[in-house]
Amino acid sequence: MIFFPLGGAATISLLLAIYLFMDAFSSFAMSSLHGTGISRWLWVFNGLLSFILGAVFVWGWPFSSLYLVGFFIGTSLFFDGIALFFTGVAFGKTPKE
Numbered sequence: 001m002i003f004f005p006l007g008g009a010a011t012i013s014l015l016l017a018i019y020l021f022m023d024a025f026s027s028f029a030m031s032s033l034h035g036t037g038i039s040r041w042l043w044v045f046n047g048l049l050s051f052i053l054g055a056v057f058v059w060g061w062p063f064s065s066l067y068l069v070g071f072f073i074g075t076s077l078f079f080d081g082i083a084l085f086f087t088g089v090a091f092g093k094t095p096k097e
Contacts, residue, residue: 010062013069017061020054020076023047027083039090042083050076 027047034040053072057064 006062006065009069010065013057013065014061016069016073017054017057020050020057020072023076023080024051024054027080030083030087034087034090037090039083039087042086046079046083049079 024047027043027050031040031043031047034043053076057068057072060068
């Protein structure tokens with residue numbers, strides 16, 4: 001990474017694309033665990049967004065490595081947080097036994 005920064009950035013971006021694909025599949029799994037409600041659809045939306053971001057990463061690789069890393073990871077983490085927040089709100093509304 002020190003001697004060949006472009007190659008290192010391309011490698012890191014490919015690893016982040018793999019992360020986005022894994023995030024997409026885990027979001028689809030989380031959506032299948034929720035029965036109904038807004039939290040399920042937020043997990044589905046989050047999975048679709050992560051999959052699309054990962055596909056754009058792979059499609060533009062290695063040329064998009066330098067400028068897409070921060071933007072895509074920030075977008076993915078933002079929507080992960082929204083989905084987790086609304087899942088917590090939905091669990092807070094469950095009746096106490």
